[in-house]
Amino acid sequence: MNKILEKEHFSEKVVKLVVEAPEIAKSRKAGHFVIVRACEHGERIPLTIADADTELGTITLVVQNVGTSSGKICALNPGEYLTDVVGPLGQATHIENYGTVVCCGGGVGVAPLLPIIKAMKQAGNRVITVLAARTKDLIILEKQCAEYSDEVIIMTDDGSYGNKGLVTEGVENVILREKVNLVVTIGPAIMMKFVALTTKKHEI
Structure with missing residues (x-):
């Protein structure tokens, strides 16, 4: 049983939970995830570890309510418990000093991107972060990303915040103005597909 210590609504359907998990907090790396169950007969849901605090022994999870099981997790409040949190699992992201790294995230994809941004910065890279969403309300973790980025570029489909346009436009603008070593x-x-096509065009 893992106690929920904090809860924050990023939007109507997206919730941030800070959960007690000292052993996971100690050993997790960027790119790792956990398997979570809300209750005894709940479905097993994989969630990326968005952040961790080794001193407090906590991990941060960002959950999008898309169905019954994720809805149960999103409905939990501070003081309540997740039945299971298993991890860290998966293969950690390879981190090294590449030079200039563009990290771009769309919607809740920013949650698993955050630890990579942090690790890339700590490895000595120049980190430019491009955050994209349909509208201003769906941009998440901007402040946390900015903490470890040399620059943050916001792209919204409707132009309600930052620059109007798609994530690929934000990425390409950076590529055209300076040398980028990794994206x-x-x-x-669909977003990742078009970012990959953009980088392929520029041989990055």
Whole structure:
């Protein structure tokens, strides 16, 4: 059983939970995830570890309410418990000093991107972060990303915040103005596809 210590609504459907998990907090790396169950007969849901605090022994999870099981997790409040939190799992993201790294995230994809941004910065890279969403209300973790980025560029489909346009436009503008050594992208599959096509065009 893992106690929920904090809860914050990023939007109507997206919730941030800070959960007690000291052993996971100690050993997790950028790119790792956990398997979570809300209750005894709940579905097993994979969630990326968005952040961790080794001193407090906590991990941060960002959950999008898309169905019954994720809805149960989103409905939990501070003081209540997750039945299971298993991890860290998966293969950690390879981190090294590449030079200039563009990290771009769409919607809730920003949650798994945050630890990569942090690790890339700590490895000595120049980090430019491009955050994208349909509208201003769906941009998450901007302040936390800014803490470890040399620059943050915001792209919204409707122009309600930052620059009007798609994430690929934000990425390409950076590529055209300076040398970029690596691009990391996490978000909807269609977004990642077009970011990959953009980088392929520029041989990055």
